[in-house]
Amino acid sequence: MAGIGSPEDDPFDFLFKIILIGDSNVGKTCVVQRFQSGAFSDKHQNTIGVDFSVRSLNIDGKKVKVQVWDTAGQERFRTITQSYYRSAHGAIIAYDLTRRQTFESVPHWIHEVESLPFLFSLPPVPCLLFCNKSDLAENRQILFEEACTLAEKFGLLAVLETSAKESRNIDEVFLLMAKELIARNTLHFHKDGPRNSFVLDSRPIVTANEPEKNCLCG
Numbered sequence: 001m002a003g004i005g006s007p008e009d010d011p012f013d014f015l016f017k018i019i020l021i022g023d024s025n026v027g028k029t030c031v032v033q034r035f036q037s038g039a040f041s042d043k044h045q046n047t048i049g050v051d052f053s054v055r056s057l058n059i060d061g062k063k064v065k066v067q068v069w070d071t072a073g074q075e076r077f078r079t080i081t082q083s084y085y086r087s088a089h090g091a092i093i094a095y096d097l098t099r100r101q102t103f104e105s106v107p108h109w110i111h112e113v114e115s116l117p118f119l120f121s122l123p124p125v126p127c128l129l130f131c132n133k134s135d136l137a138e139n140r141q142i143l144f145e146e147a148c149t150l151a152e153k154f155g156l157l158a159v160l161e162t163s164a165k166e167s168r169n170i171d172e173v174f175l176l177m178a179k180e181l182i183a184r185n186t187l188h189f190h191k192d193g194p195r196n197s198f199v200l201d202s203r204p205i206v207t208a209n210e211p212e213k214n215c216l217c218g
């Protein structure tokens with residue numbers, strides 16, 4: 001599997017493709033922008049289709065490229081966004097803790113992930129939940145404990161409260177997912193690939209152990 005651009009110019013140890021889903025206006029794009037560039041803008045523009053971004057992380061001395069596909073939450077883009085699911089390694093689902101409706105949509109998003117074919121993961125597809133806008137806690141409509149219960153019920157990896165505005169828990173979301181993907185995937189050495197690199201094989205991968213299901217409560 002090829003990396004982005006020239007592997008010689010930009011070698012990496014791992015490459016993970018992560019799909020970001022959830023209702024419109026929960027702050028998916030703001031979270032990705034904060035993760036990628038450290039910036040936050042109040043200027044709002046709904047995503048049209050899918051936006052793509054990439055950031056390299058250093059995890060335990062390894063260079064990990066995280067490609068994030070930030071999807072539009074609006075219903076009218078659903079056909080386009082679903083076409084990106086199958087080449088993702090993991091899914092991150094977002095809701096807005098000030099709007100209960102966005103939390104009630106989470107089972108629907110989980111169902112979408114479970115019902116669509118993923119090329120690079122066998123079920124259960126690693127799925128992580130975050131509740132955004134924790135800076136607006138005074139308008140909270142969903143207790144964190146409710147989110148933990150839901151995460152446990154559906155076997156999600158973790159649930160985190162984030163704020164793109166105040167830069168809370170943003171890197172942690174992607175780090176948790178990347179670490180989980182490193183832990184659960186069998187890696188194959190590609191002789192012709194980037195120097196000193198292991199990249200994910202494009203076959204579905206069987207894991208020996210069930211991933212630990214965490215709810216980061218408290």
Ligand SMILES: Nc1nc2c(ncn2[C@@H]2O[C@H](COP(=O)(O)OP(=O)(O)OP(=O)(O)O)[C@@H](O)[C@H]2O)c(=O)[nH]1
Nearest residue numbers: 024025026027028029030044046047073163164165
């Ligand atoms: N207070 C607060 N506002 C936020 C936060 N994150 C995003 N917003 C605001 O929420 C609105 C929606 O943000 P987006 O990132 O565009 O939402 P989205 O989920 O990408 O929406 P779609 O692209 O339509 O799916 C914008 O007005 C943001 O400024 C946050 O952490 N705190």
Ligand SMILES: [Mg+2]
Nearest residue numbers: 028029046047
């Ligand atoms: Mg968006």
